[in-house]
Amino acid sequence: MKTDVLILGGGLAGLSTAHHLGRLGTSSRLVVEARQAVGGTAGSRRVGGFTFDYTGHLLHLHDPYGRDFVLDLLKDNVASHDRRAWIFSQGTYTRYPFQANVRGLPPASVLECVAGFLETVHRPRPLAKAPDFLSWCRATFGDGITDHFMKPYNEKLWRTPLSKMTTEWQGRFVPKPTASEVLYGALSDQNKLFGYNASFRYPKRGGIQSLPDALAARLEPGVVRLGARVSAVDLREKVARVEGLGEVRYERLVNTLPLNEFLDLASPLPSRVKEARRRLRWNTVWNLNLGVARAGVTDKHWIYFPEKKHPFYRVGCSTNFAAGLAPAGHSALYVEIARPGGARVDTAKLESAALKGLRDCGLLRRRDELSARAWMPVPVGYVVYDFARTPAVTAILRYLGGRGVESIGRYGAWKYSFMEETILDGRRCARRLTGRADAPGRAHAGELRPLG
Ligand SMILES: Cc1cc2nc3c(=O)[nH]c(=O)nc-3n(C[C@H](O)[C@H](O)[C@H](O)COP(=O)(O)OP(=O)(O)OC[C@H]3O[C@@H](n4cnc5c(N)ncnc54)[C@H](O)[C@@H]3O)c2cc1C
Structure with missing residues (x-):
């Protein structure tokens, strides 16, 4: 079998x-x-x-083309929501983001967070040009906010010491409030929507699968082959071995x-x-989905759990985005637990720890019946931005580009x-491959020729 682009x-x-190749x-x-199925x-x-x-x-639709494209795919099957995200720590709920909403925590913790933040304003700490994430948190938010949320939460998610991580990834994802916002959020219920995910859209029916399904439906029959696992790629001969198809020759991959x-x-x-490949690190997201035989388990969209006593870093209630994701009278919860990529996990043990954690924080009641439970892990969940990541990725992409x-x-x-x-x-x-290039990525500069 042969194709121009595999x-x-x-x-x-x-x-x-x-x-987009088809359109071009x-x-x-x-x-x-x-x-x-498509969608990954x-x-x-x-x-x-x-x-x-x-x-x-x-x-989260921010780019005008991206927004129009997604909305056109979903047509009327999409609803908009204002985020209801919270943090559960020290036995209480506070609004997300933690750094702008410490009201409700015990007074000593509020004081540590606010005083620490103000210190960063009045006595800024010197920071290296490329600081590690922990030093950056301490310099940006102060010690209180770092120790009560930033450090424990991020360690739970990334499963990597924060002193070994860079700050390259956080620009869009970690909101930075002003001093007056921190003060206001310590004194009153600041229902202000900070950050990249302040409001979001979600399909009304069919879960997020509706999006890749709608995109795949725009492709001609035969362009997508399902059940077609790639087992080997010969980069020199430009041929891939694919389950069900045998050898597939390509011009560009x-x-x-x-x-x-x-x-x-x-x-x-x-x-x-x-050698660069050996330096790549990632986490695995062990995602436990639960169907609960009770409507309205929580009114929140999702909740962050920074403390070690809860095995999960986040729990969400997807029936609060779209009620049709569960039968009437039920709720659907997703529980997110991170482990280092490649680590062995005993899911039976993890599941009982997760259920205990859900009962301890009051999301599940003793008598709740679970109508469904499904582990849906994401083996490569989050790429770890340690100091080795960017040089390694640059070397790999440069070679592949060649x-x-x-x-x-x-x-x-x-x-x-x-x-x-x-x-x-x-x-x-698609634009690069067809010669309608936006500026090529640095790793590819000068190395890719458009398809003939
Ligand atoms: C826990 C989590 C939560 C997220 N939440 C959000 C969110 O709220 N909002 C948001 O916008 N984004 C979110 N994302 C990010 C979003 O999932 C990704 O940006 C996007 O889905 C990535 O798509 P992709 O095509 O790059 O990769 P993938 O979806 O991973 O696609 C890769 C495909 O390759 C296939 N594949 C793997 N091996 C082979 C093989 N050997 N042969 C053939 N096929 C193979 C896989 O089955 C998969 O379909 C989240 C991601 C994670 C992990």
Whole structure:
């Protein structure tokens, strides 16, 4: 089998690349997807009468093209929501973001947070040019906010000492309030929506799976092959071995598989690339979905849990985004637990710890009946931004670029990003491949020629 562009993975990055290539006149393209459905991490599973996503997948639309594109795909199947996000710590709920809403915590903790923040204003700490995340938190938010939330929460999520992490990823994701906002939020209930996810959209029906399904429906029949797992790629001969299809020859390759997994399938790789591959770190998100036989388990959309005594870092209630995700009279919860990538996990033990944690904080009641439970882990969940990440990714992408390979999306480009950006990554990739290039990424500069 032969194709001009072979696209590995039928998540949003792969589908968007195929769609935009088609719009730019490249009809010879093939998406090979290992699973029996498109969507990847932005997919959903039906379990009993419930629709579960791979944890909460909320649409944050910031780019005019991205917004119009997504809204056109979903048509009337989308609703807008103002975030109801909270933090549970020291036995009480405070509003997200923690740093702007410490009212409600014990007075001693409020004092530590506010005094620490004010100290950063009056006696700014010197910071290195490329500081580690922990020093940056202490300099930006002060010791109180860092010790009560930033440090314990982020350690639970990233499973990496924060002193080994960079700040490259946090610009869009960690909101920074002003001193008056911190003060106001310590004194009163500040219902102000901070940050990149202050409001969001979500499909009314069908879970987030509706989005990749709608995108795939725009492709001609045969462009996407499901159940087509790639097991090897020969970068020199430009041929991939694909389950059910045998050898597929290509002119150009677009990878959207996690970079570590792709490199394990690809050859030849020079030793500097193999060495860079060994430096990649990630976490696995162990996502437990629960169907609870009680409506209105909580009125919140999601809750952050910084304390060690709760095994999860976040719990969300997806029926508060779309009631139809559960049968009438039921709620659907997603529980997110992170472990270092590749670590072994005893899910039975983790599940009883998670259920105990949910009862301890009052989200579940003793007598609650669970009508459904499903583990839906994301093996490569969050890419860890330690100090080795960027030099390693740059070396890998430069080599792949030289071999005519684009590696894109949240996992192909090994970055922290979200669905809209992933769709835009596919568009940018299609434009580069067809010579309508936006400026090529640094790693690709001068190395990629457009398709003939
Ligand atoms: C816990 C979590 C929560 C998130 N929440 C949000 C959110 O609220 N809002 C938001 O906008 N974004 C969110 N995201 C990010 C969002 O999921 C991603 O940006 C997006 O789905 C990434 O798409 P992708 O195509 O790059 O990768 P993927 O979706 O991972 O696609 C890769 C595809 O490759 C396939 N594949 C893997 N191996 C093979 C193989 N050997 N052969 C063939 N196919 C293979 C996979 O099955 C998959 O379909 C979240 C991510 C996580 C992990």
